[in-house]
Amino acid sequence: MIKGILFDFDGTVGNTTNLILTSFRHATQVVMGRVLADEVMIKSFGLPLKECMELVADKPEQVDPLREAYREFNNEHHDELIEDFVGAKEGIQALHDMGIRMAIVTSKKQPMCLRGLKCLGLDSYIDAIVGCDNIVHSKPHAEPMEKGAAGLGLKPEECLCVGDSYFDLQSGHNAGCAACVAVSYTSLNWERVMNEGKPDYVIDDLRELVGIVDKL
Numbered sequence: 136m137i138k139g140i141l142f143d144f145d146g147t148v149g150n151t152t153n154l155i156l157t158s159f160r161h162a163t164q165v166v167m168g169r170v171l172a173d174e175v176m177i178k179s180f181g182l183p184l185k186e187c188m189e190l191v192a193d194k195p196e197q198v199d200p201l202r203e204a205y206r207e208f209n210n211e212h213h214d215e216l217i218e219d220f221v222g223a224k225e226g227i228q229a230l231h232d233m234g235i236r237m238a239i240v241t242s243k244k245q246p247m248c249l250r251g252l253k254c255l256g257l258d259s260y261i262d263a264i265v266g267c268d269n270i271v272h273s274k275p276h277a278e279p280m281e282k283g284a285a286g287l288g289l290k291p292e293e294c295l296c297v298g299d300s301y302f303d304l305q306s307g308h309n310a311g312c313a314a315c316v317a318v319s320y321t322s323l324n325w326e327r328v329m330n331e332g333k334p335d336y337v338i339d340d341l342r343e344l345v346g347i348v349d350k351l
Contacts, residue, residue, distance in 0.1 A: 136293070136351070137235070137293065137294065137295055137313060137347075137348045137351050138235065138236060138287075138289050138293045138294070139235060139236040139237065139238065139284060139287040139289045139293055139294040139295075140230060140235055140236075140237045140238070140294060140295045140296075140297060140344065140348075141237075141238050141240050141280050141283040141284060141291075141294050141295065141296045141297065141307065141312065142237060142238065142239050142240065142297050142298070143181070143239075143240060143241060143297065143298035143299060143300065143303040144239050144241040144243065144248050144251060144252075145180070145181075145241065145242075145243065145299075146180060146298075146299035146300070146318075146320075146321055146322060146323075147297060147298050147299045147303070147318055148220070148223055148227070148239065148252075148255075148257065148341070149217055149218075149219070149220075149223075149251045149252075149254075149255055150217070150218040150219060150220050151216075151217055151218075151251065152322050153216055153218070154209065154212065154213060154216035154217055155176065155180075155209075156173050156176060156177075157208070157212065157216060158205045158206075158208045158209040158212070159171070159173075159176040159205060160173075161204060161205070161208040162188075162201050162202075162204035162205035162208065163191065163201070165200075165204045166197050166200045166201045166204055167192075167193060167197060167201075171191060175190075175191055176191070177322050177323060178190075178323075178324075179191070180299070180300055180322060180323055181242060181274060181298075181299075181300030181301075181302035181303060181323075182242060182273065182274075182302065183242045183267045183273050184202055184205065184206070184242075184243070184267075185198065185202060186273070188201040188202050188205070209247075210247075213247070213250065213251070213254070214250075214254055217251055217254050217255065219255050220320065220340075220341070221340065222340035222341055222342045223255070223257075223340075223341045224255065224256060224257060225341075225342055226340065226341030226342035226343070226344055226345065227257055227260050227341060228260060229342065229345050230260075230344060230345065230348065231260045233345070233348065235348060236262045236287040236288075236289065237260060237261050237262055237287075238261065238262060238263040238264065238265065238283040238284070238286050238287050239252070239261055239263070239264045239265070239283075240265045240274075240279045240280055240282070240283040240296075240303075240306070241264070241265070241266055241267070242266075242267050242273060242274060242302075243266060243267065244266045244267060244268045245264050245265075245266035245268055245269060246266075247266075248264050248266055249264060252264075262286070262287055263283060263286030263287055264286075265279055265282045265283045265286060269282065270282060273302075274300075274302040274303060274305065274306040275301070275302045275305030275306045275309060276306060276309065277291075277306060277309035277310040277311075278310075279306050280294075280296055280306045280307050280309070280310035280312060281310045284310070284312075291307075291310040291311045291312045291313075292311050292312065292313050293313065294312050294313060295312060295313060295314050295315070295316055295344070295347065295348070295351075296308075296310070296312040296314070296315045296316065297315075297316045297318065297341075297344065298315075298316075298317065298318070298332075299317070299318045299320070299321035299322070299323065299328075300321065300323050300328065300332070301323070301327055301328050301331035301332035303315075303332070304317060304328070304331075304332030304333065304334055305331065305332060308333065313351060314335040314336060314347070314351065315332070315333070315334050315335050315336075316334060316335065316336045316337070316338055316344065316347065317329070317332055317334035317336070317337050317338075318337075318338055318339075318341070319337055319338065319339045320339065
């Protein structure tokens with residue numbers, strides 16, 4: 136029986152793709168003197184910001200300045216650039232009405248995730264948030280999803296894992312979640328999501344989770 140859902144945030148619950156890519160372009164222009172292709176950043180979606188910048192920096196000493204420039208721009212423009220996904224609020228509200236407990240398990244810091252939830256009017260439905268500032272090991276390690284389930288007072292096998300990246304799904308599988316669900320509207324390479332994430336279900340809209348919960 137499914138009692139809880141462990142959601143990724145960026146690209147799953149909140150549409151932050153434009154916010155992330157705009158912040159990334161700004162940071163690389165300021166620090167590296169050029170704007171890198173969006174695909175470079177997209178490949179790192181799902182990783183903590185430090186790891187993202189380690190992948191794109193020309194040299195190690197650029198990593199911290201890249202993170203600082205990114206965060207400054209992201210913080211200033213967050214509320215105007217974050218968007219919702221069609222059906223996300225309706226799906227989450229329906230799950231809440233069913234008595235399903237929900238957590239966000241994200242690679243961003245907890246306070247920024249909460250800010251995003253408030254912007255989208257979703258904060259009242261979420262029972263726990265696990266951010267990169269609450270863990271030792273990031274996705275695809277099991278720890279983030281394990282902590283998300285624990286934050287709901289549940290075991291991973293009582294929860295669904297829902298995400299847009301293979302890192303999310305791998306973390307869910309590693310934690311022993313009942314099933315892992317991929318959202319089809321991901322910006323990541325779909326073949327990699329399917330081959331490396333190995334989702335048990337694929338959905339086009341978070342409202343479809345109601346049927347999966349009923350089935351399981």
